[in-house]
């Protein structure tokens with residue numbers, strides 16, 4: 001039995017651009033760009049995990065989010081379940097509270113971004129919206 005890491009992921013969307021951060025080089029999938037988010041803790045629901053992670057990592061308060069998709073992916077060294085949510089209403093200007101690189105990228109340029117493998121399904125879905 002291998003355990004699956006459940007991850008709350010936020011696609012922060014404003015004016016047809018999304019907010020990305022760059023994973024720390026020593027992290028799993030280090031150096032890749034990502035949608036902010038992180039692991040759900042045992043005592044949390046997914047929406048609670050999303051709100052906490054986006055507050056901790058990028059300093060925003062989520063006011064409303066809508067589920068986009070769930071993705072199961074096996075990286076070989078780690079299995080993840082990404083719970084991906086669109087975040088279109090929030091307070092504060094997103095930045096990286098963890099000192100990571102960040103940038104806004106137009107949706108139609110997402111296919112050029114170096115994401116972890118599991119993210120191609122997210123990119124395809126966003127390009128189709």
Ligand SMILES: Nc1nc2c([nH]c(=O)n2[C@H]2C[C@H](O)[C@@H](COP(=O)(O)OP(=O)(O)OP(=O)(O)O)O2)c(=O)[nH]1
Nearest residue numbers: 007009028029034035036037038039080116118119
């Ligand atoms: N946040 C995020 N994680 C992603 C994406 N794509 C993807 O495969 N992942 C994977 C990478 C990691 O294995 C996992 C997220 O775990 P994490 O290590 O960032 O979790 P965390 O923020 O709670 O970090 P930590 O407390 O363990 O440092 O999900 C994505 O777009 N965003």
Ligand SMILES: [Mg+2]
Nearest residue numbers: 036037038039
């Ligand atoms: Mg994280």
